[in-house]
């Protein structure tokens with residue numbers, strides 16, 4: 569009798585663990601990952617690359633709102649990301665650019 573109970577609990581646990589592997593709601597991508605994917609091309613990993621006339625993000629003085637606006641709508645060679653990224657993603661990556669400020673500031 570006890571053995572049956574233990575077996576049942578074991579099976580229940582197994583089932584619970586197995587269902588962990590099934591996909592949940594999509595994970596929120598981090599600003600760092602988005603930056604690596606979409607921005608490094610011109611701005612470089614530290615924001616200083618300056619390809620295609622890209623601004624040096626380690627020296628940018630723009631506010632959070634201004635960054636979100638430029639990422640959303642683009643400027644000069646800077647692409648429009650409104651159609652590529654969600655609003656949440658744009659905000660995340662714009663916020664990430666602040667972490668580049670200290671990276672190479674002399």
Ligand code: HEC
Pocket residue numbers: 602603606607608609610611619620621622623624625627628629630635638639643644645646647649661662665
């Ligand atoms: C095709 C090249 C290119 C890519 C890719 C790119 N940028 Fe830019 N970015 C530019 C250029 C060029 C400028 C300068 C625009 C101007 O003339 O003011 C710029 C300017 C900026 C600025 C304003 C900086 C300042 O102080 O004026 C921010 C912030 C910025 N980019 C963030 C991003 C982010 C975040 C991404 C990725 C989502 C990204 N950029 C991807 C080319 C690019």
